[in-house]
Every structure is written in structure tokens, then in C-alpha cells.
Amino acid sequence: MASEIQLFAIREVSEMTGVNPVTLRAWQRRYGLIKPQRTEKGHRLYTREDIDRIQSILSWLEKGVAISKVRPLLDGGMEVPAAQDEQSEWVEPMLSALSECRRAKLEQLLTQLMKEYPLSMFIEKVVEPVDKQVKDPANPLGAIQKSLWQSAVVEHCASLIAKSRKRGGKKALLLSFEPAQDGMTHTIWLAALAMSHEGDNVTILENLPFHGKLHGLEAAVSQQVFEKVVVIGESKLPQAILKQLARLQAECQCPVQLQGSIAVIHAGWQKPQTGVQNDGE
Known part of the structure; x- marks a missing residue:
């Protein structure tokens, strides 16, 4: 049978x-x-x-x-095409909308691409090259394009994350101590969207103070019963913050993960007694 x-x-x-x-x-x-x-x-x-x-x-x-x-x-009804020009296929329409300040067109492209392509692929093949273009010092429209691009991506991510919260999911806290000195803070929102795709109910705290203890963090995690904390960043974290994250996991029984370059920067810092997990592998 x-x-x-x-x-x-x-x-x-x-x-x-x-x-x-x-x-x-x-x-x-x-x-x-x-x-x-x-x-x-x-x-x-x-x-x-x-x-x-x-x-x-x-x-x-x-x-x-x-x-x-x-x-x-x-x-099997078509021959394998030659190498594709990803820049023209995915990035150029986005850059064109940014150059012309066409917000509606930009939102349309974001909706289409983020629906039809996996998020990791969208970030690699669209977000990263567009980021590079709008931050290029030689780009005379860089300031305007960067502001428009930033707001459009953040708003779109926020809308999708809000919809995902209706499904519940594991409560997660996403933190960023990264200063928004270049105005490109949409990275944390894309990270939050990736977490929501994995079933997390994400709360975002960005642009947190980089020096000294973050008062109230343990109480917030305990009272809201967060099931995990993710810290995303590209710059080395002060020891005071690392020690607080270690205490957070030990006292609140809440796992802490490092994501982004800090997962590599602090890979050697991780010790059994700290209890902080490294999400950089």
C-alpha cells in the first residue's frame, strides 16, 4: 500500500x-x-x-x-537567461522614484517588492545598494533622497509589524544603542520586521543612551514578560551596557541576543557567567 x-x-x-x-x-x-x-x-x-x-x-x-x-x-519552456542586471531590475526604479520625490511610486515599489521577495533578499538586493547610493557624498540629492527613503521604509515596516501584532506571538524587545548620526535608522525596523516574520510580537526601543546604565530596563522586561531581548548594532558597546544585559538575563530569566556587527565585536567577551547569547553565527 x-x-x-x-x-x-x-x-x-x-x-x-x-x-x-x-x-x-x-x-x-x-x-x-x-x-x-x-x-x-x-x-x-x-x-x-x-x-x-x-x-x-x-x-x-x-x-x-x-x-x-x-x-x-x-x-522548462525557456532557455536559461544570461546574467541579470539586478541594479536595473530592482534598484533603478527605486532610485528613480527617490530622485523625482515620487512618494506614492516609492510606496508602491516597496509594497510590491517586500511582498514578492523574501525579506533577506530584499535587504541585500534593494536596501543595501539604495543605501549606498543615497549616502554617496557625490550625490547632490543625497540629503533629500535619504530622508524620503528612510521615512518610507520605516513607515512601511511599522505598518507590517502592526498587522503582525494582531496574531500575538512571543513577546520580544528589540534594542538599539546605535546613534542615528547618518539618519539611516531603518535598519532596526527591518530587523524588527524579520523577527515578526518569525512569529515574534516585537517592541522597538531605538537610539537609547550609549553611556551609563539604562534605568528601568529590568523592570520593563519583567513587567511586560518579554520572552527574549535582541540588541542590534554596529559599534562596540560599553562594558556598563554589557554588564546590564548579563544581569538582565540572570535576574529576569530572559535570553539576550546580540545581532549585527556587535555579535562579532563582542564574541570574545561572552563568558559562561554572563549568560548573554551571541547571535552572530
Whole structure:
């Protein structure tokens, strides 16, 4: 007797592939790239073949192929294209909208790209090159573009995070002691969005004082019953803050993770008695 086909819920598939449910639904509805089965209540169920197909989609996207051009490649009806120009495909429309101060167009592009591409890929192939362009000292429109880009990304992330809070999830606190000296604070919001995709109910505290003890942190974590604390940053943290984070975990039974360059900078600092976890691997 043939064994039953193993089926996976959309949340399981998201965890296995790193593609959030919103993107999986967009690939199905708009492009017909995957065709999951349905339960009687309408919930999507995916087979192993579906998961393999998702991995193939990711492979093509990594090569710079636009999501709208992936289906013929999957179905074998189109020759493998030459190396794609990711700058023109994904970045140039965004830069054009920024140059022309077209906020509506910028929001439209953000909505489309953040829905149709995994967040990590969106950050690598869109956010990072756009950041580089708007921060270029030779860019005469840099100040205006940076301000518009910053506000658009933050507002879009905040909207998506607010929607995710309705689903509940594990309460998490995301901290940043990084000074916003270059005006590019959207990094923490993108990190918070990534956490929300993983099922966390995220509270963000950014631009925290860099020197001295952060008063009230232990009380806030304890009273709000946060289940984890994530600290994101690129600059070395003072010892006072590191010691407070260690006490936080020890006294509140709340795991602390370091993310970004600080996970590498303070890798040697981690000791068993501190209890602070390193999320840099």
C-alpha cells in the first residue's frame, strides 16, 4: 500500500524555506508559481514537491531573475537567461522614484517588492545598494533622497509589524544603542520586521543612551514578560551596557541576543557567567 503524501502547513513551509507566508501567497495568486492543496476550511497544504519548487524559485531569484520571469524557467519552456542586471531590475526604479520625490511610486515599489521577495533578499538586493547610493557624498540629492527613503521604509515596516501584532506571538524587545548620526535608522525596523516574520510580537526601543546604565530596563522586561531581548548594532558597546544585559538575563530569566556587527565585536567577551547569547553565527 502506498504511503500517504506528507503535507505541510504554510507556517511550516515558511520556517523550512525562509519565505514568509505573505510572499508564498503572492507567488501563488499573482504568478501561479505554486499550487498548494486546500483543507475543507481553506488552509493551504504543501507537498515536498511544492517545497522543492520553492527552493528552485529562490535559486533563480538569487541569480537576479525577476519573479515575473521565473515560471517559464521552472516549467522548462525557456532557455536559461544570461546574467541579470539586478541594479536595473530592482534598484533603478527605486532610485528613480527617490530622485523625482515620487512618494506614492516609492510606496508602491516597496509594497510590491517586500511582498514578492523574501525579506533577506530584499535587504541585500534593494536596501543595501539604495543605501549606498543615497549616502554617496557625490550625490547632490543625497540629503533629500535619504530622508524620503528612510521615512518610507520605516513607515512601511511599522505598518507590517502592526498587522503582525494582531496574531500575538512571543513577546520580544528589540534594542538599539546605535546613534542615528547618518539618519539611516531603518535598519532596526527591518530587523524588527524579520523577527515578526518569525512569529515574534516585537517592541522597538531605538537610539537609547550609549553611556551609563539604562534605568528601568529590568523592570520593563519583567513587567511586560518579554520572552527574549535582541540588541542590534554596529559599534562596540560599553562594558556598563554589557554588564546590564548579563544581569538582565540572570535576574529576569530572559535570553539576550546580540545581532549585527556587535555579535562579532563582542564574541570574545561572552563568558559562561554572563549568560548573554551571541547571535552572530
